[in-house]
Amino acid sequence: MNGCTFSGLMDVVGGPALRLQAAPADPSAQVTEVLLFDPHAPLPAVPGALLLAVGVRAAAAGPLVRAAARAGMTGVVVRGADGPVGEAEAHGVALLAVDEETAWHHVHLLLASAIGTRPEHAGGLGDLFALADAIAAAAGGAVSVEDPRQRVLAYSTVPGQPVDEARRQGILGLQVPDDVENSEQVRTVFASDRPVRLPPLTPHGLPRLAVAVRAGGETLGSVWAVDGGTLAGDAEETLAQGASTAALLLLRARAAQELAHHQNTDLVRRLLDGTADARSAAHRLGWETVRVAAFAIDSAVSVPDAERTSLRLLDVVRLQCEARYGRQACVLLDGVVYGLLPAPGEHGAGRAPQGPSAVDRRHRQMAEDIVRAARRSLRVPVRAALGGVVSHLGEVADSRADADLVLRLLDDALPVAVIDEVRPRAALLLLSELMGKERMLRAGAWRRVLAADADHGSDYARTLVAWFDAGCDVARAAKELSVHPNTCRYRLRQASRQLGIDLDDPDERLVLWLQLRALAGLGGSAGTGAGTGGTAVPPPP
Numbered sequence: 001m002n003g004c005t006f007s008g009l010m011d012v013v014g015g016p017a018l019r020l021q022a023a024p025a026d027p028s029a030q031v032t033e034v035l036l037f038d039p040h041a042p043l044p045a046v047p048g049a050l051l052l053a054v055g056v057r058a059a060a061a062g063p064l065v066r067a068a069a070r071a072g073m074t075g076v077v078v079r080g081a082d083g084p085v086g087e088a089e090a091h092g093v094a095l096l097a098v099d100e101e102t103a104w105h106h107v108h109l110l111l112a113s114a115i116g117t118r119p120e121h122a123g124g125l126g127d128l129f130a131l132a133d134a135i136a137a138a139a140g141g142a143v144s145v146e147d148p149r150q151r152v153l154a155y156s157t158v159p160g161q162p163v164d165e166a167r168r169q170g171i172l173g174l175q176v177p178d179d180v181e182n183s184e185q186v187r188t189v190f191a192s193d194r195p196v197r198l199p200p201l202t203p204h205g206l207p208r209l210a211v212a213v214r215a216g217g218e219t220l221g222s223v224w225a226v227d228g229g230t231l232a233g234d235a236e237e238t239l240a241q242g243a244s245t246a247a248l249l250l251l252r253a254r255a256a257q258e259l260a261h262h263q264n265t266d267l268v269r270r271l272l273d274g275t276a277d278a279r280s281a282a283h284r285l286g287w288e289t290v291r292v293a294a295f296a297i298d299s300a301v302s303v304p305d306a307e308r309t310s311l312r313l314l315d316v317v318r319l320q321c322e323a324r325y326g327r328q329a330c331v332l333l334d335g336v337v338y339g340l341l342p343a344p345g346e347h348g349a350g351r352a353p354q355g356p357s358a359v360d361r362r363h364r365q366m367a368e369d370i371v372r373a374a375r376r377s378l379r380v381p382v383r384a385a386l387g388g389v390v391s392h393l394g395e396v397a398d399s400r401a402d403a404d405l406v407l408r409l410l411d412d413a414l415p416v417a418v419i420d421e422v423r424p425r426a427a428l429l430l431l432s433e434l435m436g437k438e439r440m441l442r443a444g445a446w447r448r449v450l451a452a453d454a455d456h457g458s459d460y461a462r463t464l465v466a467w468f469d470a471g472c473d474v475a476r477a478a479k480e481l482s483v484h485p486n487t488c489r490y491r492l493r494q495a496s497r498q499l500g501i502d503l504d505d506p507d508e509r510l511v512l513w514l515q516l517r518a519l520a521g522l523g524g525s526a527g528t529g530a531g532t533g534g535t536a537v538p539p540p541p
Contacts, residue, residue, distance in 0.1 A: 004030070004031055004115055004280060004283060004284070005027070005028045005029065005030060005031070005277075005279070005280055005283075006023075006024055006026075006027055006028070006029050006030075006031050006074055006075070006094060007027040007028060007277050007280065008277050008279065008280020008281075008283060008284075009031050009111075009115065009280075013111065013263070018077075018096055018097075018098055018107070018111075019081075019096065019097045019098075020094070020095075020096060021081075021083050021085050021088070021095040021096065021097050022083075022085045022088035022089050022093070022094060022095035023094060024074055024075060024092055024093060024094040025092030025093075026092075029048065029074050030048045030074070031048055031049075031050055031074050031075075031115055032046070032047070032048035032049055032074075032115070033046065033048070033049050033050075033112070033115065034049065034050050034052065034108055034111045034112045034115065035049045035050070035051050035052065035073075036052050036054050036104070036108065037051055037052060037053050037054045037055065037056060037064065038054075039055060039056075043067050043068070043071055044071065045071045045072060046071065046072070046073065047071075047072035047073070048072070048073070048074050049071075049073045049074065050073070050074060050075050050076070050077060050094075050096075050111060050115075051064070051068050051073055051075070051076045051077065052077045052104055052107060052108060053076055053077060053078045053079070054104050056078070057080065058078040058079060058080035058081070058082050058083040058084075058097065059080070059082045059083070059084070061076060061078045061083055061084050062084040062087040064076060065084055065087045065088050065091060065093055065095065066087060066091060068093055069091035069092065069093045073093065074093070074094055075088075075093055075094025075095060075096060076088070076093060076094070076095055076096070077096040077097070077098060077107060077111075078095065078096070078097055078098075079097070079098050079099070079100055079102065079104075080097065080100055081097055083095050083097055127249050128145050128153055128154035128246065128249050128250075128253075129154040129155070129156075129157075131145070131154070131242060131245055131246060131249060132144065132145055132154045132155055132156040132223075133156045133157060133158055134242070135156070135223065135225070135238060135239065135242035136156035136158045136161060136225070137156075137158055138232065138238045139209075139225050139231055139232055139235040139238040139239060139242075140161075140230045140231045140232040140235060141161055141162075141209070141225040141226045141227055141228060141230060141231050141235065142155070142156050142158070142161040142162070142163050142167060142225065142226040142228075143155065143156040143223060143224065143225050143226075143242075144156070144167065144170065144171070144223075144224050145213075145221060145222075145223050145224075145246055146176060146221050146222050146223075146224065147220070147221045147250075148190075148219055148220070148221055148222075150175065150176035150178070150182065150186060151174060151175050151176075152170050152171060152174045152175060152176065153221065153250075155167075155170075155171050161226070161228065161230065162206060162226060162228025162229070162230065163206070163226055163228075164200070164202075164204065164205045164206045164226065165202070165204065165205070166201065166202070166205055167226055179201075181201045182201065185198050185201070185208070185210070186222070189210045189211065189212050189222050190212050190219055190222070192211075192212065193212075194211070194236070194240065195209055195210065195211040195235075195236040195239045195240055196209070196210055196211070197209055197227070198210060206226050206227060206228050207226075207227040208224050208225065208226060208227060209224070209225045209227055209231060209235055209236065209239055210222055210223065210224045210225070210239075211223050211236075211239045211240055211242075211243045212243065213243045213246045213247050213250065214243075214247060215247040215248075215250075215251055220246075220247055220250045220251070221246070221250060222243075223239055223242055223243050223246055225239055264284075264329065265331050267281055267284060267285075267329075268329045268330065268331045268338070268340060269331050269333065271340070271393055271396040271397070272292070272331070272333065272338055272396060272397060272400045273397060274394075274396070274397035276393070276396075278392060278393040278394035281393045282393050285327075285329055285340070285393075286327075287329075287340065287342045287393070288391065288392065288393060289342070289343045289344065289345075289389060289390070289391045289392075290340045290341060290342055290343055290389070290390060290393065290396065290399070291340075291341050291343055291363065291386060291387050291388060291389045291390065291399050292338055292339070292340060292341075292386075292387040292396060292399040292400045292402070292403045293317075293338070293339045293340075293341050293363065293366075293367055293384060293385070293386050293387070293403065294336050294337070294338055294384070294385045294386075294387070294400070294403035294404060294406070294407050295313060295317055295336070295337040295338075295339070295367075295370060295371075295374070295382055295383070295384050295385075296335060296336045296337070296382065296383050296385075296407055297309060297310065297313065297335070297378075297380050297381070297382055297383075298380065298381040298382065298383055301380055301381055303380055306335065307335075309378055309380060310332055310335050310337065311332065312377070312378055313332075313337050313374055313378060313382065314330060314331075314332045314337045316370060316373055316374045316377060316378075317330050317337045317339050317370055317374075318330050318339075320366065320369065320370050320373065321339055321341070324366060325341075325342060336404075336407070338400065338403070340396065341363050341366070341386075343359045343363070343389045344359070345358075345359065356418070356420070359389070360386075360389075360418060360420075363386055363418070364386065364416065364418055367384035367386060367416045368384070368416050370382070370384060371383070371384050371415055371416055381412070381415065382415070383407060383410040383415050383416070384410075384415065384416045384417075385402075385403040385404070385405075385406035385407040385410060385416075385417060385419075386402075386403060386406065386416075386417070386418040386419065387399035387400060387401070387402030387403035387406070387419055388402045388419050388420070402419040402426075403419070405419070405426045405429065405430070406418070406419050406422055406426065408429065409422050409425055409426060409429065428517065428518055431514065431518050432517075432518035432519060432521075435514070435515070435518050435519055436518075436519060441515075442515075442519065444511060444512065444515055445499060445500070445501050445508070445512055445515075446461075446512055446515035446516050446519060446520060448499045448500075449461045449464065449495065449499060449501075449512075449516070450520060452495075452498065452499060458491070458494075459491065460491060460494070460495040460499070461516055461520060461522055462481065462522065463477070463481060463488060463491040463492065463495070464492070464495060464512065464513075464516060465513070465516050465517065465522045466480050466481050466488075467488065467492060468509065468512075468513040468516075472509075474488050474489055474492075
């Protein structure tokens, strides 16, 4: 049976549209289905159900709340803000409220889709198959329902009805064969307001009777019946009526898909900011161990329509995720496309560091593929950052923080990276930001070093960093600086004597090294920038 916990349901749909007025006695209680209240029928005993108080004023819903509690239901939904909160709390039943202007059918669709674990059922595509059978039985010919791109959405299975090779191929591939004659017949059907009789396309083929499926002037698809000489006299009328029903089912399917997409996007957003219920999210996604991948357009590139380009990047990432995992959990936030990548067999951040795992390699390869595909289709450079694997969906925000940090370290030379590949640089970036905010950590000899270089043209800072980077080996430092070892020794002695630095003290060496690397932005024995992405703090004037 489909269902979810009450807390998980509220995590998905709770908010301005559906407000919680009273929680159930057990927030982990199961919600199994949604019922519409019928005042002319006995209240059914459906444990775990949510009852929509149709036709009952919120202030007068107390008896209905008591009856729902006796029937074992999880909660009652009223329209309006003045519901019987006290009654609900006394009986341990949830009380939810929707706005006065909200339509009950919308509330029913919202809750039913959130509770169900198979959105295609709510979408009505299963009903399309039943409709195809019903039309086929009444019209006397095999029937198929197609979308505007000639994809077969449903087909009849009534035995004994004649078919041809074109129908067989369409059903096998769920796609009508793409050729000029087929396309011309589809245009003919879409141009007509009534069912159209069409000749066979091949010498061994059979004729067709087809009609467009429309709603409000929009063409949603078409219904086709094979004419093997068995069509009933009123087949055209039957097909037209079937098309009207198909329009309703297709609209319902679209609404359910859009709702499911919205819910999925909202769930991913909540996971990324750490506000989602992890257990419910795991139930809906079917994943527990994941990592966050972040994709972004190179910030150094000027893009005329950045928002539209980011949306196209989201489509690229979704397509790749669906192709690999059969589903996608992606969202666009502040110009960055985030995706959850399942990591089966991994053990999260606590696993032993034994080098990249098979999952690491697959995720990195996927990120590289997306970067290449996006560059081809969007004509802009894209960066991809992979956070750490987390073994619990409640830790997704940590993996996102990793990915955000990695994004700041990427460039043309390194467009894709996993957090473990750049962890030292990432740590230095965070350290530089922390040190830049703390007065105590900003004070020290490093400022005197930079001031001396600025005032006298000396090269103390670069020499000190090269020496530190070389493990205090003068010969190695001199080689990196392209100077004689004696020159390097002289600079070190002068820096120590003139600036009051005790280079024999390991603590002072460590602090000075960190400050020159993190705050002054000096890194590497050649004295180049540390590459942390941070902003060096200048010395005082």
